[in-house]
Amino acid sequence: MAMCIVTNVAAFFGEVLNVPENEQKAIRRHISLSAILSILRSEKARWNWSQEVAVVTGGCSGFGELVVKRLISKGIKVAVLDIQQLPPSLQGYAGLKFFKCDVTDPSEVYSVAEKIKESMGAPTILVNNAGIMAPHTILTTSDVYLRKIFDVNVLSNWYTTKAFLPDMLRHNKGHIVAVASTASFVGVAGLADYCGTKAAILSFHEALNQELKLHYNSPNVLTTSIHPNWARTPLLAPVEEELKKRNTKIIEPTAVADAVVGRIMSCSGGQVILPSSSGKLSLLRGLPNWVQESVRSGPSKLIYKVVK
Structure with a gap:
């Protein structure tokens, strides 16, 4: 304005x-x-990094562990939520506290949230990173796993946001970040459940952003969704050589962590697509259906090699 x-x-x-x-x-x-x-500059002045508290879900491994290390290096205190034990690589940091937590259980999330507030203060940064993925077709997806992936990848975002957003609203200050995927924009055969969860996170953040402005009059509570394309993870191993043959850019996990922390430190929200050349995927829905199907067939054929 x-x-x-x-x-x-x-x-x-x-x-x-x-x-x-x-x-x-x-x-x-x-x-x-x-x-x-x-x-x-005015917004950044409201943040005193040595006084800020961040919550990172799934912070004991992968993207989450890298995000935790970067936040700690900036002087930010970090509460790590995970069902795994804290790895040796994260032990010994004065500004870090570990809370064993099943983020799919709302009562457990709310209970842990109170412990964090009592011992560290009200968090101003929330990084929803916890997520799972396993390739399989729709018919071979078990009902148990289907429930689990939506609980971990989607519903946990509701629970953590409900737990920590009220304090952010009181001060019109905060930043909620989600690690999503370019699967938010592209449906892929063999990953129907995963793509569905990441599309849900995109919608969640779009709606949350609007609610913050219209319902809560808190435009300075920021929201960011990070959408990496092919990132070097264990799932990628079976198709990595094929991706290299196609000259497809493979993102290092460090780039994802850098994007998360960079957005936090810049005090700006929005959508970040990695690499930037993949940004055109966000426009896919507006193209003719035959174009969409052609684009979707590329990653679908790659994942097929893992599923078959």
Whole structure:
């Protein structure tokens, strides 16, 4: 809003002073950029990283462990939630506390949340990273696993957000981040359940962002969804050589962690697609169906090698 006002004022005075149109555009661009930078500086000033508390789910391994280490290096205190035990690589950090927690159990999440607030203070950063994935067709997906993947990948986001968002709303300050996937935008054969969960997280964050502005008048509580494409994980091993033959960029886990922490430190929300060249996938739904099917067939054929 502030940026729009500043830009309109610049346009008004440009006309009054008879400034040429091309110069008016240059002035508006400069002022708009200045306004954005001013807003970001103002927002960053509200964050004192040594006083902030972050919660990271699934923080004992993979992307989560890397995120935890980076947050600690920034001086942020971190509460790690996981059903696994804290690995040796995360032990010994003064600003880290481990809480064994099954994030699929709402009562357990709410109980642990109170313990975190009592021992560390109210968290201002929430990183929903916990997730599982296993390739199989729709017909070979067990009912038990289907329930589990939605509990872990989707419903846990509701529980943690309900546990920590109220304190963020009270101060109109916070940042909720989810590690999603480009599967949020593309349905892949053999990963119907996983793609469904990641599409749900995208919708969750879009709706949460709007609720923060419209229902809670808390636009400074930020939301970010991170959407990595092919990332180097154990699942990728069977198809990694084929991806290399296709010159497909494989993302290192460190790049995902850097994106999460970079967004937090920049005090800006939004959607981040990795690599940036995969950003066009977010436009896929607007293309003719035959184009969509052609795009979806690429990753589907790769996963088929794992499923068959």
